[in-house]
Structures are given as structure tokens and as C-alpha cells.
Amino acid sequence: MKALFLFFMLLPGVASAGSVVAQRTLPAGTIIMPADVAVAADDRTTGPDQVSQVIGMQLRVMVYEGRRIEPSFLVAPTAVSRNQIVTLAYERAALRIEAEGRALGSGSVGQIIRVMNNSSRVTVSGRIAPDGTVVVDQF
Structure with a gap:
């Protein structure tokens, strides 16, 4: 039984409690807009404050549709690019x-x-x- 539990814990999940998920596939470097994210369908405890913390941030990695957006995936938007x-x-x-x-x-x-x-x-x-x-x- 423990092995089965560990197996399911190691699988990449679509969403977990308190999660903000991508509405579409978002490539790395995308600045997140309100239409790009939503609260997970199985979780209604995530408030608008958690969604607003994600909006306006830039993704470091690609996030596929329906996947959770982790805080480690986000950085402040780039204001100046190299060679600009x-x-x-x-x-x-x-x-x-x-x-x-x-x-x-x-x-x-x-x-x-x-x-x-x-x-x-x-x-x-x-x-x-x-x-x-x-x-x-x-x-």
C-alpha cells in the first residue's frame, strides 16, 4: 500500500490543493496575463490574492496547459535585455x-x-x- 501511495505521489500531477494552473501552454519568457491562469477545478480555496500574485510575473520555464504554476517558475519581468x-x-x-x-x-x-x-x-x-x-x- 505504501508503494502505491509513493507511486502516485511521484507522478506529475495536473493540480493540487491551493494551486494556480495554466489555461494554455505557456512558453518560457511569457509574462502572465489574467486570461492565462485559473484556479484548479478541484480547488476553490485559492483566493484571488494568490492569482494576482502570479499575474504580471515572467515564466522561467515552459508550463503546459492544466499544470500547476510553481513559485519557483516565476521571476520579475525583464526590463532590459542583453544588447539592448x-x-x-x-x-x-x-x-x-x-x-x-x-x-x-x-x-x-x-x-x-x-x-x-x-x-x-x-x-x-x-x-x-x-x-x-x-x-x-x-x-
Whole structure:
């Protein structure tokens, strides 16, 4: 009997209690929209707060239709991609200097990435702002 129980526990389940499942097959990198997810059919204890925590996040891995979306599958959405042209900004009191640069890595809002200034070819590090600019500070 224990072996049968363990066998069923090791099988990939379609849904479990308190789960948010995919309405369609979602490839890696997809930003989850409200139409992409639903509460499992056998579970009505999952509240809208759990569904709202998933919406707006980006998938790290592919999730097939009807499968549970685990928290480990989710990351904050990427604001800047590698090799993307971005605006570099240096702010100090009332002074703001802007330049064009190329991102040497990808990241989400609040993360620090390296960026190469296109005109001087100098590499600097900066924090990604919500509008997609990279703000350079003196670290």
C-alpha cells in the first residue's frame, strides 16, 4: 500500500490543493496575463490574492496547459535585455547627464547591470529604473 501511495505521489500531477494552473501552454519568457491562469477545478480555496500574485510575473520555464504554476517558475519581468540600447543617466542634485549605451546583461527593475557607453566605450554599472533607463551612481 505504501508503494502505491509513493507511486502516485511521484507522478506529475495536473493540480493540487491551493494551486494556480495554466489555461494554455505557456512558453518560457511569457509574462502572465489574467486570461492565462485559473484556479484548479478541484480547488476553490485559492483566493484571488494568490492569482494576482502570479499575474504580471515572467515564466522561467515552459508550463503546459492544466499544470500547476510553481513559485519557483516565476521571476520579475525583464526590463532590459542583453544588447539592448538603453539610456544611461547620471544624477547628482540638480544635474542630470544622459548618454546612450548598450546593456551587457539583462535584468529587471532595481537590479544592477553593466552597460557600455556607446560614445566612449567605457563600461559602467547602474541600477535599472522603472522607465528602462539605467541610473549610474558612484558606488
